[in-house]
Amino acid sequence: MMKYFIIPIMLVLSQLAYSQLTEEEYRAEFEKASFNELFDAGSSLMEDNFHVEAKRIWLYLLEKDSLNSNLNYKAGVCYYILKEYDAAIPHLKIATNKIKKGYIPYVPNFDFAPHDTYFYLADCQHKAEDLDDAKKNFNLAITSLKNGNPMIAKSELGLKQIAVAEKMMANPIGYEIQNMGDLINSPYAEHSPSVSLDGTSIFFTTNRLRKDSSNLKYISPQTGGYFEDIYVAFKDRNGNWSEPRPIDFSRANRNEASITSSADGQLVYVYQDDDGDGNIYVSEVYDTTFSTLDKFPEELNSKYWETHCTVTPDGNTIYFVSDRKGTMGGQDIWRITKLPNGEWSKALNLGEPINSAADQTAPFIGADSKTLYFCANNENSMGGFDIFVSRLEDGVWSEPENMGYPLNTVGDDYFYTTTADGLTGYYASERHNEGYGETDIYQITSPKSFINGVAIFKGYIMTSDGSMIPENLLIKVTNNTTNTEKKYKPRRRDGGYVLDLLPCNNYTISYFKGEETFYSLDLDIDCNTAYQEIHKEILLDLIELTGSGEIIAKAGDLNARIVGEKHWQLKKIDLDNFDNVSVKAYDEDDKFLFESIVNKFGQFKYKELDLDRKTIFEIIHHDDALCEGLVLDLYDANGNLVQEFEQEDMCTFEFSFNKDVANNNNNNNNNNNNNNNNNNNNNNNNSNNNNNNQTPKTFKEIGLKIYFGYNKNNVPSNDSQTSAFLSKLKKQLQEGRTVSIVVHGNASKVPTTKYSSDTELARLRAENMKGKIEAALKGIDPSKYTIVTESDVTGPVFSESMKAARSEYYQHQYVEVIVK
Missing domain, CATH: 1.25.40.10 (Tetratricopeptide repeat domain)
Known part of the structure; x- marks a missing residue:
């Protein structure tokens, strides 16, 4: 033709x-x-x-x-x-x-x-x-x-x-639907959102032009657009999303799609089109970087088309989509479970009423492991794919319920995912005459939650100066009812963590720095709770562990330790240690506001309060004697006492904003500022006399440590952590510092399949980083610095039985830069 x-x-x-x-x-x-x-x-x-x-x-x-x-x-x-x-x-x-x-x-x-x-x-x-x-x-x-x-x-x-x-x-449901705006959405298509249980990370798929235009020349002739990439954005403690960026393993010349993430946001599941044979992969999240992709075993992946999956919070059950032999129509939802020996079971088709002769896709299992959201294009849909929900009761799935208008529309609505309480959701929709591109991602506030029987324990381990928490922090959750335990690593980017707990169980939560426990608490979870959320915040840098693990206080003025932040402090004349104490805050209507951990010095962070209303603080303790003679002080960001409170009832303080005290403090601060200005003028007049007595400039210590996935040896050119370090190093050299730079490349004992030996891989990691440093310091006087490279292979000996324990090997796969 x-x-x-x-x-x-x-x-x-x-x-x-x-x-x-x-x-x-x-x-x-x-x-x-x-x-x-x-x-x-x-x-x-x-x-x-x-x-x-x-x-x-x-x-x-x-x-x-x-x-x-x-x-x-x-x-x-x-x-x-x-x-x-x-x-x-x-x-x-x-x-x-x-x-x-x-x-x-x-x-x-x-x-x-x-x-x-x-x-x-x-x-x-x-x-x-x-x-x-x-x-x-x-x-x-x-x-x-x-x-x-x-x-x-x-x-x-x-x-x-x-x-x-x-x-x-004709019968709309009271959903609040909000487009996530042009930070997340674009004139291109966005879909497949997935959020962590605490809603602080979101993964999604888009075919947009990358910010660095690295995918500019890769166009799909079938769609006329760029190939799909997976992007991630993180929410800070103020509720603001970071600018999305493509995940490390996204390739410009082929499609990848986000599927789901684990409950704690530290695993992301990915769809890849393997030459027409779609398969599901998983990547571990380390801080804000991602390991290389691992393909799931054949119990999930097959020669057929597997496009989507969702994982229960305990990681023991996976629901996935496949058109493999045995489907009832086009694509069905299947299930595999983890067996006692750690292997995965054979795949089971969920059957009716979940599956039908129509297509089913994009399952999402709620935090209770019993509420299944999925999409179907069937006769109960308004048009295209709609979002349905079903509950698992006594091993039987209920008849799926259309979640209604305006969540669902006459176009395709899919990839629904929720935070732990089931009230905040995210999804992709073709809402007619709305949005920025073909499909946009929307945030949903639902008037009803289908999730029941969930307890979430979340919070932050914080440093007062905003610095990153140490690498070796660990949270161990011991279920004393079932005599089992799990370990979690807090996110290094913000110190956050989120843990899922079971109702009617008793837990011990232990916080570790290295091998030593620096805080622990016991929790009894209510048997009849529909949803319970427990918050714990810890100010880590008011505690220091010596090399032997002994807990000591850092030296210096304790009030000044919380740098630049307003804070509360409990005080008692004959007590200087507030171990295992927390504070619960309620408004004057007895509505719970928050709970904070008190550090050993009695300090806890200030949170924004309604200054026109009273706030009640209840001290949670292990001994009533603690509250005798106890007072509560409020300090401003400069360490000045703003107001002191005595107890209203035993172990209870009532806070109401005293405007007169605040105004007096402001006047005093203004007077102090004027005095400081006068002193500064006097100092300036004397500066010429002191020039000959100046001490050498001191520089802040800097360094860098980057972890690698298996067989990786080069840090991406757009890595923000490396770029920031190189900028600081260059600036210090320009300002007169002379340094010795040691670049240490390290490899684990997992046998490499790409290089001649693990020793060679470790050497390449060091040499590649050395090259980046030399390129960044081009134009700097070479006499100002020396660079030494070294390499090593460390960690446990690899065995097949330890394949699942990737974190044991990951901590030995890095390059470190030490500046002396």
């Missing part, structure tokens, strides 16, 4: 993939060909799913014959496949002006369209919320198409979905 035009059009496609032809260059190619040649090329491109390029041809030909039903049909179908439904409608309407039997796609002189035009037009109108016209055209498709045509069943489904849409749109 394409014997005349096949070579030119393939040349165009080849050029597109690498240089993105301009419209003028496309037109120049098209003008070389006849109508028949262009028609053949466009039809073949559609057959091979190159709808972006085919659409260019149809639009070009329509400039010369704008009312041709066949050309408008072709253009409309291309727009439909590309999900540009509003753009498709006018073309498909024109196509319906001349519909006849006997349509053949490759015949160029046909000026009529086929009967399935009615279906495409109806489905576009359905998604545009033009429900009356959609019903009319679905009915026309049903009556005009031949028996057995699959468009008939799709049209019948469309009519059922319109009936559902009309009912639900």
